[in-house]
Amino acid sequence: MDMLKGMNDSLSYIEDNLDSHIDLEEVAKRAYCSEHHFKRLFSLLSGITISEYIRRRRLTLAALDLKDQHVKVIDIAIKYGYQSPDAFSRAFQGFHGVIPSLARNPEQNLKAYPRMSFQLTIQGGVEMNYRIVEKEPFQVVGVKYSVEMADGELSPAYEDMITAISDSKMNELESMSDTEERYGIVHVSVNYNESAEGKATFDQYIGAITTKEVTDAYSTLEIPSLLWAIFEVDGDWQQIEEHWQRIYSEWLPSSSYELAEGPEMLASKDRKSEIWISVKKKD
Structure with missing residues (x-):
């Protein structure tokens, strides 16, 4: 703890x-x-x-x-x-x-933001299926967005990022997935930064893991060799978000691992998803 x-x-x-x-x-x-x-x-x-x-x-x-x-x-x-x-x-x-x-003015209504604290909550013994895997370098090819987060809201919104990619382009990206595992469409968040004004920015890639050469129509992200904690998720986007939260609030605090420098990734295909978190053993 x-x-x-x-x-x-x-x-x-x-x-x-x-x-x-x-x-x-x-x-x-x-x-x-x-x-x-x-x-x-x-x-x-x-x-x-x-x-x-x-x-x-x-x-x-x-x-x-x-x-x-x-x-x-x-x-x-x-x-x-x-x-x-x-x-x-x-x-x-x-x-x-x-x-x-x-x-x-004594009668003026004002806001109060209480001090925060973090607690580990054990809820219902819900299983989390994961594996720890060391992966060689690979590349993600796809559409890149520069995203800003303020007060928990993303700009552009995640739904807007997805809908802006045409079905034909999404199918093309999925067909580029040529690794043995065939991960399908992947979503990668990288280069997270936070400003003094309380806003955060990061780059979001929506694409595929591929070894193919690409044209200038797409952006390429080179991911180095990393140790990954990979979590299996069945279900829709709400279940994915809940699982993502549990990884940070339940699994990470009680594991022998901590975050490492690297991206976060979601691989989704046929309502089955994997959340990838780059980690390292605690000292």
Whole structure:
């Protein structure tokens, strides 16, 4: 359970430093992972980015500070990391719905975003079928999207990405799958990054694992040799999402593995899917 303890230690560090500089590298170190993987893990477990979580917690505390009529707005803005009253006012109004001066009114309704904590929940002994496999390098060929995530919403939405690919192009991509396993259509997320504004970006490839040469009509992603945890899923997209969440909230904290630098992949064919997570043995 070291990962859960580490995640909660990281949240405690954040809570203790909401009114000062928060070093995300130090936050990640307390969770026993790199800054990149902490951001990704936090986002998957909580549904928001770590930057957005910090922003909401600071604006929650700022609203409480404003109840003190003797404290200047500029002092509260600086306390919570804003360089000007205007920047603070815009962020405050975006979260609470009113400007800071109106928040001093005792009858004004404001929002509160409580402190978060992570817990391991065992539910019903539902099996998870997986295998650990080391794969040689391979390439994914397909359609590439640059995706932005804000407040848990993707832009473009995943449904829009899929529907934008014509049936003929999807069939062509599936026919390019020429490995022994014949994975069909694969969905690969890679190059996850998070901005200070609380938004996350990543590249999404929808295509096939193939050894064929491709034209400029498609994008190519070269994936290096990696150790993968591969989970079997039967069912529709909702079941896939639920299984993906369980991997991070149940399997990963209790396993002897941790996230490694690498992409995440979903291979789907005939309502049978595999979720691929790049991992490494814990030190």
